[in-house]
Amino acid sequence: MRGAALAAGRDGGAAGGPELQAAALWLPMTSNQEDFFRDYLKMLANIVILSLLISVSLAFWIVSMTASTYYGNIRPISPWRWLFSVAVPVVIATQGFKKRSLDHSGALAGLVVGFILTVANYSFFTSLLVFFVTSSKLTKWKKDIKKRIDSEYKEGGQRNWLQVFCNGGIPTELAILYMIESGPGEIPIDFTKYYTASWMCLSLLGALACSAGDTWASEIGSVMSKSKPRLITTWKQVPVGTNGGVTLVGLLSSFLGGMAVGIAYYITQLVFVSDLDVSAPQWPIIVFGAAAGLLGSILDSYLGATMQYSGFDKNTSMVVNYQTRDCQHISGKPILDNNAVNLFSSLLVALVFPAVALCFWPRH
Numbered sequence: 147m148r149g150a151a152l153a154a155g156r157d158g159g160a161a162g163g164p165e166l167q168a169a170a171l172w173l174p175m176t177s178n179q180e181d182f183f184r185d186y187l188k189m190l191a192n193i194v195i196l197s198l199l200i201s202v203s204l205a206f207w208i209v210s211m212t213a214s215t216y217y218g219n220i221r222p223i224s225p226w227r228w229l230f231s232v233a234v235p236v237v238i239a240t241q242g243f244k245k246r247s248l249d250h251s252g253a254l255a256g257l258v259v260g261f262i263l264t265v266a267n268y269s270f271f272t273s274l275l276v277f278f279v280t281s282s283k284l285t286k287w288k289k290d291i292k293k294r295i296d297s298e299y300k301e302g303g304q305r306n307w308l309q310v311f312c313n314g315g316i317p318t319e320l321a322i323l324y325m326i327e328s329g330p331g332e333i334p335i336d337f338t339k340y341y342t343a344s345w346m347c348l349s350l351l352g353a354l355a356c357s358a359g360d361t362w363a364s365e366i367g368s369v370m371s372k373s374k375p376r377l378i379t380t381w382k383q384v385p386v387g388t389n390g391g392v393t394l395v396g397l398l399s400s401f402l403g404g405m406a407v408g409i410a411y412y413i414t415q416l417v418f419v420s421d422l423d424v425s426a427p428q429w430p431i432i433v434f435g436a437a438a439g440l441l442g443s444i445l446d447s448y449l450g451a452t453m454q455y456s457g458f459d460k461n462t463s464m465v466v467n468y469q470t471r472d473c474q475h476i477s478g479k480p481i482l483d484n485n486a487v488n489l490f491s492s493l494l495v496a497l498v499f500p501a502v503a504l505c506f507w508p509r510h
Contacts, residue, residue: 223265223330231271235260238275247282251307259314263350266321266330269414270350274317276410277358280403284365291369312485313357316492320350332418334425338509345500348434351411352499353492355404355435356442360488362403363443367396377477378447385458387465388476389484390451397440404439408432427508438499446491454487455480 239256242248248256256278263270311318328343335344367375374383375391384391412431415422422428450456457473459466466473469480482490 227265227330231261231265234271235264238278242278242282245282246304247278247285248310249304249306252305252310255307255310256314259310259318262318263314263321266325267332267347268418269332269347269411270317270321270324272410272414273351273354273407274314276407277313277354277361280406281358281361281365284362287365288369308485309488312489313492315489316353316496317350320346320353320496324350332415334415334419334422334428335431335507336426337504337507339425345504348500348503349496351408351431351435352438352442353496355407355438356446356492356495357488358403358407359400359439359443360403360446360491362439363392363396363400363447366399367393370399371395377451378444379451379477384456384476385465387456389454389456389467389478389487390447390449392444392447397443400443401436401440404442405432405436407439408435411435430503430507434499434503438495441499442491442495445494446487449482449487449491450484451477452479453481454478454484 235257238260239248239253242256243250243253260271260274263274324343324346327346328340333340333343333347335347337344368386371393372395373393375386375388375393375396376382377384377388378390378392408431412428415428415431419425419428455467455469455478456476457466457469458464458476459470460472460474461470465476467484469475
């Protein structure tokens with residue numbers, strides 16, 4: 147039935163009815179009719195989702211204004227914050243899709259994550275932005291080498307919705323809890339004045355720094371290290387691309403990746419927080435980010451070495467994450483995939499690291 151309809155559409159201009167003819171006047175036709183329908187549906191889906199995003203964001207605004215009227219301690223969302231939180235994530239997600247850092251579903255998921263983190267706290271937004279931009283750039287860096295050693299390498303990264311939520315789901319939930327606790331806006335990290343909110347801020351920062359550290363370690367260590375990686379559980383040498391394999395270059399990169407996220411958070415604090423002179427020092431944010439990046443990467447490597455399968459495929463001469471007939475087992479068990487490992491490691495860092503920070507964070 148579908149084939150007959152498509153054939154009629156090719157042979158006669160009257161096929162498809164007046165609605166399809168009207169749509170054809172406004173939408174560019176492709177050589178293949180099925181591609182045209184697919185692109186048309188994608189465009190409609192984008193319009194619907196963007197409309198929903200604007201509607202939800204308006205609901206955020208209305209709820210915050212109502213809550214601030216009845217509860218004086220909750221700050222409302224200003225019109226400028228709302229506009230910035232909608233427009234900027236749309237621009238970034240669109241650019242990420244055009245440059246193939248995100249696929250279609252990843253771009254839509256990125257819109258949701260970006261909006262919630264931006265409307266909650268600009269420091270959250272800059273930390274997310276540094277993580278996304280640096281990770282995308284590093285994924286494309288020396289891609290010819292990575293294609294030869296990574297069986298699952300995708301051109302440009304092409305992160306989908308699942309990867310976006312595994313890296314950004316924990317921060318998104320924490321950002322929502324942060325807004326419920328103290329409303330949208332920037333606050334100094336000070337356990338004396340803002341105990342619960344400071345805890346949430348450091349949890350979110352730790353999760354993003356963990357994700358950045360793991361990405362930097364994988365993307366830099368795999369191509370820059372002069373020595374073979376060693377399995378973190380046994381310290382034996384393993385092929386490049388083995389889950390749980392670590393190198394000195396990779397560990398140093400994870401430290402720097404977490405530090406980059408911490409620096410972004412710290413600079414945003416200096417710009418937007420007005421009462422830093424009567425609050426606890428904020429410089430430990432950089433140290434916290436670097437430590438979360440390093441230890442988060444180590445935790446990710448341990449989970450990868452024990453709960454993620456790695457094997458050497460003799461046909462392709464590459465390390466794979468699934469069992470095949472001609473695959474020689476290297477390490478791990480087929481319990482978790484890479485997305486689940488990223489999710490669990492960021493969750494553990496978000497839960498544990500604020501408690502560690504509470505012990506050494508300076509008091510005003």
